[in-house]
Amino acid sequence: MEAIRNEENMQQLKKVQKLIIGMGEALLCYGAEISRVEETIQRVADHFQIEEVEMYVITNGLFVNVHQQEEHTSTRLKYVPSISVNMKKLCDINELSRRIEQENLSVDTALKTLEQIRAAKNEPVWELVLSSGVGAAAFGFLFGGSMWDCLAAFVCGVILQMFFSFLEAKHVNISKVLLEIIGGLLVTILCVILQRIGVSEHLELAIAGAIIPMIPGVAFTNGIRDIVDGDYLSGCVRLLDAILVFCSIAIGVGLGLKL
Template sequence: MINFEGKRKGMGEKEEKEVMELALQAGHLLLENGAEIFRVEETMDRICRHYGVRSGNAFVLSNGIFATAGSERERYFAKVQHIPVSGTHLNRVAAVNQLSREIESGRYTVEEASQALEDIRNMPGKRKITQVLASGVGSAAFCYLFGGNMGDTLCALCAGLVLYLYVLFVSAPRLSKIVGNIGGGALVTFICSGFYLLGAGAHLNFMIIGSIMPLIPGVAFTNAIRDIADGDYISGSVRMLDALLVFFSIAIGVGMAFSFISRVTGGALL
């Protein structure tokens, strides 16, 4: 829970509403792109303080913002926005964070800040080819760091490339989070097991561990711990549960694939 104390007096009802809408939209944009609770609160605080909202309150959860303003001297404002738990886009988080500081330095009117927020919302994401290549390189790097040799690393590279093609064109647009991550874990296991049985890789465990890393919600898990450490227990618990659900789904997919391959090959992987 935060309380905004502004500097300016005599704001009209329309101006105050515009400021609160601006702060709420900035908080929405941060929260839906993976920002921590304290960052959302701080950004809303900066915006409201600069534009002179004398009273206001915001209650921020991991999937919603409750914002109010008003006192005996001011008109009342109240609004609730539901923000589903979704992916992480740190470039947008950084852009909104920078915008709040530029607002505080006096570089934007309310209208200009609203347009800047809309521009940030419409920022293009990374190209799909870039995401696929990053997944492959990341998988290979993690495999090598965990102790894999050059053959294992190349196998993890291929598995990571195929995995993110699956994520972009099958899992994300068509499957739920649980089913998609189960399928991703199983896909990686099948690919790495195939390379292992063909003799292309020597350490199946390192190949699989490296290849599933693109599925791991590391930012969400870290933010959950930070929220809990900051005393935001509800939001931290929700994010922690969401991250653990992904972990368990991946583990189920890997286990199912191992079980199937072991039955087909008569335990050749053991």
């Protein structure tokens, strides 16, 4: 009986570990800051009465070690290859962590809910395309552009997102640096063409608005937050990634203006 009880406890421990490392991985994938990932893991582990949990979280991976009594220990390392910001799924996982505490969800129910969140479809392409266009036009207006400049920024934002969505649908594997350079180049050439045919009035304002959808605002903000929270390694990595994107966009815009 003691051996059976120990086996059941070990299986329960591994389920809890699978849940917390799955939630941590998903939070990292969808753009959460390091402190949020650590807090979520700790809260879920405390709810399921894990005696001790040790974690090490960075931007592209996490290490979780859980202890339940002296003889029950489980360790897992999870690599997170890429980050794709998805605020809806990020909010859904935050809501799941609250439900686990408030509604006392079982491990199996929480695991099932987590898989449903991760398997849920992303926003339809038309919403992304329209949002990109509206965002580009709005920032073009905020930068002081005329209605014609906003129209040019809207057209460029729509075409830019359609281009990115096409590459994603075709599973084209392009490095982030090259992709951002191509995006900046495409936007600049489109803005120049629209100005030449008389659509926009101020080229620089139209370009400034059109490149906004490519700006990694979430990564830059989270990098600063990680550094403030003392996660210097992850914060510097996020900031370096954001700065690299900024430079890539600038190279693309510069090439477009030269051409």
